[in-house]
Amino acid sequence: MSKPKSVLVLAVIVTLLAGLASSATPADPIRIAYVDPLSGPFAATGENGLNQFKYATDAINKAGGVLGRQLEIVPLDNKVSPQESLIQLKKVIGDGIPFVFQGNSSGVAHAISDAVQKHNERNAGDRVLYLNYSAVDPALTNEKCHYWHFRFDAHADMKMAALTDVIATNKGIKKMYIIGQDYSFGKAVAEAAVAMLGKKRPDITIVGNELHPIGKVKDFSPYVQKIVAAGADAVITGNWGADMIALAKAANDGGLKVPFYTYYAASDGVTAAIGAAGIDRIRLVHESHPGNPNAPKALSDYIIGYRKLHPQNDVNQPRIHTGLNMLAQAIKRAGTTDVDKVAAALEGAEFTNLSGDQVVMRREDHQLQMPIYISVHTNKNIKHDLDASGFGLSLESKVDRDKATQPSTCKMQRPS
Amino acid sequence: MFQLIFFSLLNGLVYGMLLFMLSSGLTLIFGMMGVLNFAHASFYMLGAYFAFTLGLHIGFWPALVIAPVLVGLLGALVERQGLRRVHGFGHIAELIFTFGVAILIEEVVQLVWGRPAKSYQVPVLLDFPLFRVMSSSFPAYKAFMLVVAVAIFAFIFVILTRTRAGLIIQASLTHPGMVAMLGHNVPRVFMVVFGIGSALAALAGVIAGPVLGTFPGMAQVLGSIVFVVVVIGGLGSLTGAFVASLLIGIVQTFAVAMDVSVGGALAAVGVHVNPGSALHDLWKVTIAQVAPILPYVLLVLMLIVRPTGLFGTRET
Numbered sequence: 151m152s153k154p155k156s157v158l159v160l161a162v163i164v165t166l167l168a169g170l171a172s173s174a175t176p177a178d179p180i181r182i183a184y185v186d187p188l189s190g191p192f193a194a195t196g197e198n199g200l201n202q203f204k205y206a207t208d209a210i211n212k213a214g215g216v217l218g219r220q221l222e223i224v225p226l227d228n229k230v231s232p233q234e235s236l237i238q239l240k241k242v243i244g245d246g247i248p249f250v251f252q253g254n255s256s257g258v259a260h261a262i263s264d265a266v267q268k269h270n271e272r273n274a275g276d277r278v279l280y281l282n283y284s285a286v287d288p289a290l291t292n293e294k295c296h297y298w299h300f301r302f303d304a305h306a307d308m309k310m311a312a313l314t315d316v317i318a319t320n321k322g323i324k325k326m327y328i329i330g331q332d333y334s335f336g337k338a339v340a341e342a343a344v345a346m347l348g349k350k351r352p353d354i355t356i357v358g359n360e361l362h363p364i365g366k367v368k369d370f371s372p373y374v375q376k377i378v379a380a381g382a383d384a385v386i387t388g389n390w391g392a393d394m395i396a397l398a399k400a401a402n403d404g405g406l407k408v409p410f411y412t413y414y415a416a417s418d419g420v421t422a423a424i425g426a427a428g429i430d431r432i433r434l435v436h437e438s439h440p441g442n443p444n445a446p447k448a449l450s451d452y453i454i455g456y457r458k459l460h461p462q463n464d465v466n467q468p469r470i471h472t473g474l475n476m477l478a479q480a481i482k483r484a485g486t487t488d489v490d491k492v493a494a495a496l497e498g499a500e501f502t503n504l505s506g507d508q509v510v511m512r513r514e515d516h517q518l519q520m521p522i523y524i525s526v527h528t529n530k531n532i533k534h535d536l537d538a539s540g541f542g543l544s545l546e547s548k549v550d551r552d553k554a555t556q557p558s559t560c561k562m563q564r565p566s
Numbered sequence: 567m568f569q570l571i572f573f574s575l576l577n578g579l580v581y582g583m584l585l586f587m588l589s590s591g592l593t594l595i596f597g598m599m600g601v602l603n604f605a606h607a608s609f610y611m612l613g614a615y616f617a618f619t620l621g622l623h624i625g626f627w628p629a630l631v632i633a634p635v636l637v638g639l640l641g642a643l644v645e646r647q648g649l650r651r652v653h654g655f656g657h658i659a660e661l662i663f664t665f666g667v668a669i670l671i672e673e674v675v676q677l678v679w680g681r682p683a684k685s686y687q688v689p690v691l692l693d694f695p696l697f698r699v700m701s702s703s704f705p706a707y708k709a710f711m712l713v714v715a716v717a718i719f720a721f722i723f724v725i726l727t728r729t730r731a732g733l734i735i736q737a738s739l740t741h742p743g744m745v746a747m748l749g750h751n752v753p754r755v756f757m758v759v760f761g762i763g764s765a766l767a768a769l770a771g772v773i774a775g776p777v778l779g780t781f782p783g784m785a786q787v788l789g790s791i792v793f794v795v796v797v798i799g800g801l802g803s804l805t806g807a808f809v810a811s812l813l814i815g816i817v818q819t820f821a822v823a824m825d826v827s828v829g830g831a832l833a834a835v836g837v838h839v840n841p842g843s844a845l846h847d848l849w850k851v852t853i854a855q856v857a858p859i860l861p862y863v864l865l866v867l868m869l870i871v872r873p874t875g876l877f878g879t880r881e882t
Binding site: 188189190191192193194196197198332360361362363365366367368369371372373374375376378379392395396399403404405406418419422423462463537539 | 567569570573574577578580581672676680681682683684685695698701702703705707708777778779781782783786787788791818819820822823854855857858859
């Protein structure tokens with residue numbers, strides 16, 4: 151080794167050692183796992199969710215963190231596959247990460263929920279908490295409920311109740327077509343739609359009730375033709391991600407001009423794909439104020455801040471902010487990251503979310519109680535657009551918390 | 567009913583022709599090198615992304631030509647610098663190499679363009695309904711897709727069967743040793759075919775991107791179905807790829823329109839299945855629900871009944 155080189159190596163070693171010494175912080179971060187698709191057809195949805203988690207985490211960390219410790223999001227790719235999710239969950243448990251957030255796909259949610267329940271029953275010493283921010287199959291807080299699962303989004307029945315209230319007022323609709331992805335969530339949406347429409351508008355005939363494989367359909371034109379041929383006046387769909395983009399595109403191309411009542415027809419490329427063809431025609435039911443025409447200040451600032459970091463992405467899941475902050479609040483109240491104590495602190499916890507609404511985590515079934523909003527796709531009076539497309543969602547109606555609530559069949563077993 | 571059949575037929579044709587553009591290159595490459603090119607659908611994806619980016623600067627029409635040429639050159643480079651070196655180590659090495667290239671391309675696409683879907687739009691010139699039949703319309707862009715695909719088929723067919731270059735390519739498929747003896751540069755023929763195959767896939771991507779969506783998962787979504795086409799048509803057979811593409815396109819489109827289930831069909835002839843029986847759920851499944859897996863059912867049947875495929879000459 152020549153002299154200058156050895157000096158250089160020495161310098162590098164010294165700096166590295168110095169770096170090590172100074173980077174040893176007084177407290178380790180509180181790690182929170184994020185298990186969702188980061189590759190494959192639904193990667194866009196998962197990636198945007200991850201960015202929103204990081205954004206919400208940064209705000210908490212800047213304000214001093216929780217119990218003097220920083221929060222750290224650990225992203226794990228599950229490819230929306232229940233099997234992959236269980237492998238990632240093993241990793242989470244093995245690494246001693248106490249909190250798991252997951253949201254995309256109720257199929258995955260059931261797998262994680264079951265595994266977490268079994269693990270926690272057998273391993274009282276190192277339990278994990280499953281925080282579900284988006285999987286809305288009602289079963290998760292009804293017949294399949296358990297103590298270690300908390301849901302921060304309104305479930306499919308709560309949303310469908312609000313959606314069918316709006317549909318009931320539209321007297322022009324006589325024939326309804328229901329299309330969805332073939333898994334627990336798509337089926338839950340279809341069942342709820344049939345049952346609730348039957349009660350609120352018995353004069354509406356269901357002319358189609360279609361399930362297609364999730365993430366496998368490349369071109370929805372054949373389905374659109376079928377909807378047209380059935381003579382439908384309106385469509386209900388729970389499709390999300392790539393399946394929603396493709397359905398919207400095919401509907402535009404096929405000249406299908408009927409109203410769509412949806413759960414997820416916005417953001418992550420969907421709003422851009424719908425474009426001008428969907429104005430005043432596409433409606434969406436969600437848990438948050440859409441940001442237009444007059445957004446609450448907190449939400450508006452949050453959206454602007456996020457857009458600065460991610461100009462192409464939207465804050466399409468403010469429930470991520472709710473979930474993360476309610477967790478942080480529960481950890482603070484418990485004074486520890488011990489899962490048992492945090493879970494106890496989360497039960498019955500109240501929080502004021504970005505929309506300015508007071509939400510409550512119901513003890514009985516761990517379903518967050520919240521108001522529900524119905525918005526319409528438009529380009530009029532849009533302050534916060536989606537997909538940087540000039541189009542966005544505008545508030546049409548709001549169902550208050552006590553009206554949006556649904557009974558639960560959950561018989562919660564609490565650890566003794 | 568007429569409306570449904572008519573539009574299903576048209577949609578089936580468009581989808582089938584799109585599959586053909588992808589599978590024609592793949593089947594030629596397989597015929598020649600004896601290797602299933604896993605990266606083929608990735609070139610399709612690259613075509614869509616290149617055209618999207620080029621389209622922002624120079625418009626759709628120049629991009630329609632330039633993007634496939636760029637991807638074709640990239641394909642030729644992959645063959646020349648990668649596949650040819652790996653060739654000496656046997657088929658397994660080649661297979662793994664193309665698999666690696668596919669993963670690499672997907673990751674690079676995610677790095678460069680990000681994960682969210684790109685808003686790659688149909689050109690304004692073609693963004694209108696071509697005609698209306700009763701309450702549905704047929705977009706002009708889909709007619710354009712059909713025309714391009716038919717033109718490609720005619721082009722390849724004429725080149726392969728009517729020109730001297732085609733003669734050499736066909737000979738290289740079956741008797742590479744003999745062709746080399748006659749003084750032709752067989753490795754170069756391979757490189758050119760690989761490049762053209764990649765360019766065709768890219769062209770399919772350019773015109774499918776606005777309709778089927780431009781996102782990093784697009785290669786994966788279409789990749790498996792293209793292999794089905796190639797196997798059903800017969801490995802290495804262009805006619806086979808053409809027939810199989812149309813067959814799958816039309817079968818899949820029509821299947822979606824059919825709400826018939828096994829239980830329903832049995833009920834029609836007077837046999838009623840007990841709702842409590844274990845198989846009840848199976849009987850309730852409609853043809854529409856299984857439409858997307860029908861091609862794979864067809865694949866399995868084909869491998870059992872006729873392993874050479876419809877027009878193939880060798881066992882798969």
